[in-house]
């Protein structure tokens with residue numbers, strides 16, 4: 001599979017500490033620990049599940065692109081915590097943490113520095129349909145009714161920032 005090695009690295013970082021998900025020309029980054037990578041429509045794809053309550057959600061919908069930045073070391077663990085606990089609606093997270101985001105190579109958004117980066121163009125979106133979801137998962141994860149939107153991004157560029 002194309003990007004096999006890099007996707008493996010991405011998957012290793014999901015579920016645990018998470019990765020950075022960025023969108024917007026005036027960028028914003030959030031932490032994401034759910035998602036998957038694979039093949040569909042003969043294309044390498046990353047699917048990013050994002051709740052509609054996230055500021056980043058609107059940015060992806062508007063711009064139809066996003067980047068994923070996977071830290072190359074554990075030095076960024078605290079940053080992952082920070083970017084996953086405050087909203088770009090309220091603060092400029094980069095300014096607060098003195099991070100200079102890096103311009104993407106082929107998208108009108110940015111990646112985080114010192115990461116393995118995936119640039120993705122949105123090619124499909126669907127929503128979790130609550131009537132079709134397992135009751136236990138619904139009760140366990142969606143007390144707030146904020147069912148994830150699944151953003152399917154075609155991977156168009158992978159590199160280290």
Ligand SMILES: Cc1cc2nc3c(=O)[nH]c(=O)nc-3n(C[C@H](O)[C@H](O)[C@H](O)COP(=O)(O)O)c2cc1C
Pocket residue numbers: 016017018028029030031032033034035049050051053054055056057080081083084085086087088089
């Ligand atoms: C480790 C970790 C993993 C997270 N994973 C996700 C995720 O996969 N999807 C999601 O919608 N929110 C996830 N979040 C929550 C968002 O990162 C958090 O709500 C963030 O503040 C949203 O920022 P924004 O409003 O600037 O977009 C995660 C948070 C943490 C700390």
